Amino acid sequence: xxxxxxxxxxxxxxxxxxxxxxxxxxxxxxxxxxxxxxxxxxxxxxxxxxxxxxxxxxxxxxxxxxxxxxxxxxxxxxxxxxxxxxxxxxxxxxxxxxxxxxxxxxxxxxxxxxxxxxxxxxxxxxxxxxxxxxxxxxxxxxxxxxxxxxxxxxxxxxxxxxxxxxxxxxxxxxxxxxxxxxxxxxxxxxxxxxxxxxxxxxxxxxxxxxxxxxxxxxxxxxxxxxxxxxxxxxxxxxxxxxxxxxxxxx
Ligand code: G
Ligand code: G
Ligand code: MN
Ligand code: NA
Numbered sequence: 134x135x136x137x138x139x140x141x142x143x144x145x146x147x148x149x150x151x152x153x154x155x156x157x158x159x160x161x162x163x164x165x166x167x168x169x170x171x172x173x174x175x176x177x178x179x180x181x182x183x184x185x186x187x188x189x190x191x192x193x194x195x196x197x198x199x200x201x202x203x204x205x206x207x208x209x210x211x212x213x214x215x216x217x218x219x220x221x222x223x224x225x226x227x228x229x230x231x232x233x234x235x236x237x238x239x240x241x242x243x244x245x246x247x248x249x250x251x252x253x254x255x256x257x258x259x260x261x262x263x264x265x266x267x268x269x270x271x272x273x274x275x276x277x278x279x280x281x282x283x284x285x286x287x288x289x290x291x292x293x294x295x296x297x298x299x300x301x302x303x304x305x306x307x308x309x310x311x312x313x314x315x316x317x318x319x320x321x322x323x324x325x326x327x328x329x330x331x332x333x334x335x336x337x338x339x340x341x342x343x344x345x346x347x348x349x350x351x352x353x354x355x356x357x358x359x360x361x362x363x364x365x366x367x368x369x370x371x372x373x374x375x376x377x378x379x380x381x382x383x
Contacts, residue, residue, distance in 0.1 A: 137193045139175055140186055144198050149173050151206050152369035156221070156340060156362045159354055165340075166253060168221040168362065169207040170369050171199070191227050200228040204241050208252065210372050212245040214379055219281060221253040229256060229268040238275050249279025255306060257285045265299055273301045283340070288328065297335075305332045309343020309363070316348035326356045 143149050153167040173181045190196045204222055211220040228234065242249060254275065256268075276282055283304035284297060288311045297305070307328055315321040325341070332339035344350055344363030353361060 136178075136181075136186070137189060137195075139178065140173070140190060140193070140195060140199075143173055143175065144195065144202060148175065149199075149202060149206075150371065151203065151210070153210070153220070153372055153375055154362060154369040155367040155375075156360055157366045159350070159358050159361050162366070164216075164218055165360055166218040166221055167216075167375070168223070168255065168369075169203065169210070170223070171203050187225065191225060196225060196228050197231055197233075200224060201237060201241075204238065205244075208241050208245040208247055211251050212247055214372075214376070216251070216379065219251050219253040221255050221283065223255045223257065223285065225257050226265065226268045229254075229271055230264040234271045235274040238280065239278060242278065242280075249275075250281070253281040253283055253304070255283045255285040256300065257291065265296065269300050276301050276303070283338075302335075302337055304338040304340060307339065307341045309341075312341055312343060312349055312353065315352045316346065322352060322356060325353070325358070329356055329358055 150172050152170045152172055154170060155164055156166045156168060157163065158165055171183050171187075173183070173186055175181055187196070187199070190199045204224075207220050207222045214220075238252075238254075242252065254272075256272070272282055281303040282301060283306050284300065284302050285306045286308045287297070287305045289308045305328070307325065311325055311328070312321060315325060329339045338360060339358060340360040340362060341353055341358055342362045344353065344361045344365050346365060349363075350361065350365055
């Protein structure tokens with residue numbers, strides 16, 4: 134309850150900020166987008182991980198407020214950068230299932246003068262089947278605005294093939310646990326190769342997250358993986374860290 138109250142305050146008093154991590158083309162190194170990652174530094178507790186406070190926000194009924202803040206801030210930054218590539222925002226399926234979600238995305242894009250194509254949503258599933266159906270309807274409306282939809286953490290418990298069948302999607306984001314040992318493991322190479330093929334057969338972009346070493350990168354190139362994200366190609370950092378590197382037209 135203590136943590137919940139402090140999160141409530143952070144939402145009101147500007148205690149949250151966003152970091153951005155590049156998503157890049159595996160073959161050319163070209164920038165494909167930035168993922169926005171929420172950060173909370175509490176005066177007493179220090180840095181609190183979103184892995185801890187996002188689930189807390191969901192339980193405490195604060196996920197709508199948190200999600201609205203993240204979406205607004207990421208769209209404000211996307212408009213300031215005015216890139217041709219999208220900024221990706223994480224949304225929990227619980228948030229997507231809320232009734233006002235489509236309207237909120239629409240209003241936020243308009244408020245910042247953004248095209249739908251300048252936004253991507255990375256969906257993490259923690260939902261019942263009923264909520265998933267509702268989420269699918271809302272997502273189809275958001276997709277019609279030109280917003281790209283990515284299924285995050287694909288290949289882990291929460292993010293399954295049945296989710297893939299139920300949601301309208303443009304991208305599959307493979308969980309980093311699938312590629313940890315890919316440089317040495319023929320089994321990981323075959324599994325990831327098969328998932329890349331699955332994505333391709335469904336006309337989905339496939340991005341692999343958590344790429345940390347040149348050896349992992351090379352293994353992914355050999356498998357025809359188009360896009361990567363990870364410490365190797367850029368650590369998450371504040372917008373001010375990236376702005377000087379973003380030339381006009383990037
Ligand atoms: O950035 P980090 O690895 O600490 O993130 C931990 C988890 O928190 C990841 O699963 C990530 O998807 C999630 N996360 C980060 N930012 C957001 C956000 O703005 N909204 C939601 N719903 N989840 C986020
Ligand atoms: O679940 P999601 O994909 O949104 O989580 C993204 C999280 O992964 C971020 O919190 C980010 O800090 C973390 N991350 C990004 N790149 C790497 C990486 O190369 N290695 C590891 N271990 N974590 C990463
Ligand atoms: Mn994500
Ligand atoms: Na992930």
